[in-house]
C-alpha cells in the first residue's frame with residue numbers, strides 16, 4: 157500500500173511550512189506504525205517549537221492576502237480541494253486503514269464525511285453575511301461586519317485522521333483564516349496527504365501549514381504566539397484544559413471537542429431491532445474509538461434481558477481482523493495502551509459485580525486486537541461508567557423509570573453524544589430536552605454529518621463544528637457606527 161501511495165505523491169513524510177515540504181531542523185524523525193501489525197510504515201519529521209514558529213510566520217504572512225480574497229475565490233479553492241479528495245478517495249481510505257486501523261469500508265466512509273466538511277465550507281463561504289441594525293439616532297447608521305479571526309492553530313487526534321482536520325480547516329479557510337495544523341503523531345500521513353492535495357488545488361503557500369512531532373513543544377509555541385488568534389482542538393479533556401489555560405495569556409479564542417461519556421438509553425417501548433442495530437453502530441464504530449461512542453448502555457428493566465441477549469448475538473457475529481481484510485467489522489485498537497485501558501476497566505467492573513456475557517479478553521489474533529465485549533450488571537460506581545472506554549466494550553446498566561434514566565445519563569462531567577431508543581414521540585422530546593448533551597440521536601446510532609452542529613455541553617468542550625454554526629468559530633464580529641450623517 158505504502159509504495160502505491162508513494163507513486164501517486166500522497167505519501168509525505170515532511171512537514172509543510174509556507175508551501176515547502178520540510179524536514180525537522182535537527183533532522184529528527186519518528187516512526188508511524190500500522191496498529192494492526194505493529195510494523196512501522198515510514199519515518200516522518202519530528203518537529204518542535206522552531207518549525208512551529210516558522211509555520212506561524214508563514215501562516216501570518218499568507219493571512220494578509222488570503223483574508224482579502226473574495227468569498228467566491230475561496231469557495232473555488234475549497235471546491236477544488238474537495239474534488240481532489242474525492243478523486244483520491246480510495247488511496248486516502250487505504251492510508252487511514254494503514255495508520256489508524258479501522259476497516260477499509262469505514263475509512264471510505266470517513267473520506268466522504270471528512271471531504272464533506274470541505275464541500276460544505278466551499279458553499280458556506282459565500283454566505284458569511286453581516287447585518288445592518290436600525291440606528292437609535294437619526295444621523296447614524298449601524299453595521300455589523302464579520303471578519304476572519306486570523307491565524308488558527310488546529311490540533312487533532314488519531315481516531316479520524318482526515319475528518320478531524322477538515323472540519324476545522326474547511327470553515328477556517330472559508331472565513332479567510334490561515335492555519336497551522338498539528339495532526340496526531342500516531343496518524344500524520346492522512347493529514348499530510350490532505351495538505352498535498354490542498355497544494356494541488358492551488359491554495360496559496362502558507363495558507364495551510366502542517367507541523368508534527370513533539371506535541372507539548374508545538375502546543376507551547378502555538379499558545380505563546382500572539383499571532384495565533386485561535387486554537388481549535390479535538391482530543392482528551394486533560395490536554396484541552398491545558399490548551400484553554402495556555403490560551404489565557406494571549407486571550408485566544410478557543411474551540412474544544414473533548415471526551416464524552418455517551419449514554420445510550422433503551423426504553424421498554426423501543427423497537428428491539430432498531431435499538432440493537434443503533435446501539436451496535438453507536439458503540440462499535442471504529443472499534444469503540446470515537447468520542448461519541450456509546451459508553452453506557454442504560455436499559456429499562458422490562459426489555460433488559462431480551463436486549464442483552466439480542467445485542468450479544470449480534471456482536472458475536474462481527475468479524476475481527478486487519479482492516480484491509482474482506483468483511484472485517486472490527487479492526488485493532490490504536491495501541492497497547494488502549495488495550496490496557498480496556499482491560500483495566502473490565503477488571504474493575506467485574507471485581508465490583510459486573511458479568512462478562514461476551515468477550516472480555518484479548519482476541520486470539522493477539523497484539524492490539526480485543527474481542528468485542530458485552531458486560532451486564534454494570535452500575536454508576538464502576539470506573540467504566542465514569543471514564544471513556546474508547547474500546548469495543550458495551551457495558552449494560554439497568555434502570556426502572558424515565559427519571560432514573562435521565563439522572564443516570566446526566567451523572568457525569570461529560571456532555572457530548574447521547575442516544576435514546578423509544579417509540580414514544582412524547583418521551584423522545586421529553587428526554588432529548590432533559591439530556592445535558594450537545595447531540596441526541598433518537599432511534600439512530602450514527603448522527604454526525606457536516607450539515608449539523610457537533611459539540612459538547614459541560615466538560616466535553618466549547619463551540620460547535622460543522623453546519624452554519626461552525627463558521628462562527630472562525631469569525632470576529634465588528635460593529636461599525638457611521639455618525640454625523
Ligand code: ADP
Pocket residue numbers: 311312313314338339340341371372373374375376390391392393395396398
Ligand atoms: P488522545 O487520547 O485522543 O490521543 P490527546 O489529547 O492526547 O488525545 O491527543 C490529541 C492531540 O493533542 C494529539 O495531536 C496530541 O499530539 C496533542 N497533544 C498532546 N499533548 C499536547 C500538548 N501538551 N500540547 C499540545 N498538543 C498536545
